[in-house]
Amino acid sequence: MPLPDSVLDLIGHTPTMELTRLDSGPCRLFLKLENQNPGGSIKDRVALSMVEQAERDGVLAPGGTIIEATAGNTGLGLALVAAQKGYRLILVVPDKMSREKVFHLRALGAKVLLTRSDVGKGHPAYYQDYARRLAQETPGAFYIDQFNNPANPLAHYRTTAPELWQQMDGRIDAIVVGVGSGGTLGGLRRFFSEVSPGTEFILADPAGSVLADRVEHGTLPAAGSWLVEGIGEDFIPPLSQVEQLTKAYRISDGESFDTARDLLLKEGILAGSSTGTLLAAALRYCREQRTPKRVATFACDSGNKYLSKLFNDDWLRQQGLRQRPTIGDLRDFIA
Numbered sequence: 001m002p003l004p005d006s007v008l009d010l011i012g013h014t015p016t017m018e019l020t021r022l023d024s025g026p027c028r029l030f031l032k033l034e035n036q037n038p039g040g041s042i043k044d045r046v047a048l049s050m051v052e053q054a055e056r057d058g059v060l061a062p063g064g065t066i067i068e069a070t071a072g073n074t075g076l077g078l079a080l081v082a083a084q085k086g087y088r089l090i091l092v093v094p095d096k097m098s099r100e101k102v103f104h105l106r107a108l109g110a111k112v113l114l115t116r117s118d119v120g121k122g123h124p125a126y127y128q129d130y131a132r133r134l135a136q137e138t139p140g141a142f143y144i145d146q147f148n149n150p151a152n153p154l155a156h157y158r159t160t161a162p163e164l165w166q167q168m169d170g171r172i173d174a175i176v177v178g179v180g181s182g183g184t185l186g187g188l189r190r191f192f193s194e195v196s197p198g199t200e201f202i203l204a205d206p207a208g209s210v211l212a213d214r215v216e217h218g219t220l221p222a223a224g225s226w227l228v229e230g231i232g233e234d235f236i237p238p239l240s241q242v243e244q245l246t247k248a249y250r251i252s253d254g255e256s257f258d259t260a261r262d263l264l265l266k267e268g269i270l271a272g273s274s275t276g277t278l279l280a281a282a283l284r285y286c287r288e289q290r291t292p293k294r295v296a297t298f299a300c301d302s303g304n305k306y307l308s309k310l311f312n313d314d315w316l317r318q319q320g321l322r323q324r325p326t327i328g329d330l331r332d333f334i335a
């Protein structure tokens with residue numbers, strides 16, 4: 001095999017490992033390491049797929065401008081692709097996203113516009129509405145629109161899903177996924193409905209997101225807020241087809257963060273907050289089973305960009321997710 005001669009050739013082909021140091025009850029639990037993509041997340045695959053589809057469709061021409069609304073990881077993937085292919089990139093990012101992501105995006109040459117995280121769909125400052133408007137007003141711009149772009153799930157149908165299927169020797173009883181744009185879920189479900197319709201899909205949702213309620217009760221409650229980044233929504237992303245699922249777990253920020261930290265301590269994998277949510281749901285599912293099952297989930301992104309957040313006890317304390325140290329703790333520390 002010739003060596004890759006572009007960083008874009010390094011997207012995908014991620015390894016899958018079995019997790020053996022966490023309590024997965026009677027099940028065997030596998031983790032596909034999407035954190036090993038060159039931009040650090042599962043969204044590299046989607047960024048490449050959506051840009052190349054736009055090129056094929058003739059809607060993105062050399063020297064063109066790419067615009068997207070993104071919580072960060074799609075932006076990092078797009079920044080990698082845009083820099084390699086010579087496109088200008090403008091990203092609209094909600095201001096709750098970690099500073100590390102924003103620094104990384106700017107270092108890759110993207111123009112980052114921060115907008116309010118505390119407003120919903122329909123508000124002019126809502127990141128998706130803002131990006132769409134900007135694309136309409138910018139000549140030669142292409143709005144990626146990952147929430148409605150079929151090349152998003154297609155990347156997972158064509159690459160993520162067949163890789164996982166092959167790596168697990170064609171034996172997967174259940175897959176646990178989170179939903180941001182819904183591309184991962186939509187693409188995986190399409191592939192597995194063809195090769196293994198018995199594979200069950202389970203939603204891992206941050207508490208406060210509306211998706212778990214839609215799965216369990218068909219209702220659409222008012223959204224709350226959560227600290228986990230990249231998954232959970234205040235609306236139903238059309239590409240997710242989440243209403244076709246039957247099982248969902250609501251995972252609190254605290255449980256997500258604790259699980260991501262456990263993954264690092266016990267298995268040595270430094271992954272982000274959404275991985276904590278997925279893994280917490282996968283572990284709960286595994287422990288509830290009475291028969292052994294083969295269960296897969298994803299390390300969606302790398303944990304480096306969360307070192308000052310969920311891996312930082314001071315930050316957890318500020319969020320009310322850790323107790324302040326007591327005099328007794330201090331004495332233990334000295335001893």
Ligand code: PMP
Pocket residue numbers: 041043071072073074178179180181182183184185229230231272274275300301
């Ligand atoms: N985890 C992280 C960290 C993400 O950034 C995203 C994408 N927003 C996801 C999971 C969810 O992926 P999808 O958009 O395919 O639903």
